[in-house]
Amino acid sequence: MNRGEPTVVIVPGLRDHVADHWQTHLAAALDSVIVPPLERDKLSRQARVAALDEVLHRVRGPVVLVAHSAGVITTVHWAQHPTREIAGALLVTPADLELPLPAGYPSTADLDDGGWNPIPRRRLPFPSTVAASRTDALGGFRRITGMAEVWGSRVVDLGDVGHLNPAAGYGPWPRGLQLTYELLATVSEQRSA
Template sequence: MNTETSPTVVIVPGLRDFVADHWQTHLAADLGDARTVAALERNKLSRRDRVAALDDVIRQIDGPIVLVAHSAGVMTTVHWAQHSARPVQGALLVTPADLELPLPDGYPKKADIEKGGWLPVPRRRLPFPSVVAASRDDALGGYRRISGMAEAWGSRLVDLGDVGHVNPASGHGRWPRAAELLDELIAHSIVDAHV
């Protein structure tokens, strides 16, 4: 990544927040100057509080920004984008969690998701370039539904194949594809900005 033109990368974790061997944690460490949205101390299922935490990080940054979100962090990003006037250069949205359908055991119940203010999932075009990286066998989001969300958001869809939820449980601690997709997104968004 060219540091002279590189935007600040903001990592938007899912509901499990910090996980030591997660690809987002490795990516942040590899980048060195990335910012990560901090875990909530309370109201962990509050969409409003998660969006506010993302907004707080973004307001502290001067210059271009690229968001890197995973799972429910994608939904935080999409909800944030519906109401923010702050432009960002782009977003990499990896294996969005489909919060409109019941999640597997061990994840929050749909009633708790609804109570937290996550529904409905916004389906308006995002005001910045985005890439949705979707898995064909993700238990937290069916490929067909996620591809429909990507289309509604105006995102480029990347089919990752059968890779699970792209988290440590699916064998994805360090995940080099994240850096590749991030570099592609940044390169395309710079070109688009100069066209």
């Protein structure tokens, strides 16, 4: 791909692509690229970072990342040794993989074995916005906003949105589209300045 406008690269969480997920709707509304699901090693942080890196190397021109849940953590791990420039990132309801997750999610021990922990706590090498929920069972607001501060991210308080997934009542999420458009506009303004 080769274009002057930023390409949106969507980074899903551990459940990959869910038909009625807001990221799936966002992908349909925008010209975007989605990091594909893994065929094996689904709990391997290294495999997920490599999949993101592979997608990023196929995209030419500026890139904006839109990540959700463990996709945020994939992005943050990738950013510790970036292999290309990123224009900006929208990091939505990061999953706090260092603490036990609710039933039905991987155990902390499995996530540790997969190389997810500790979650990196260094400033990201690109502008970012963390959209945080006050009622997310996968990440407490105070811990997530603390991570955002260390990452150098702007925080958007989403209020009571749970984990912002279909189980929380979110398929289409107009605010996500709005935040993505705002990020794209900011990137375009910076490039033309």
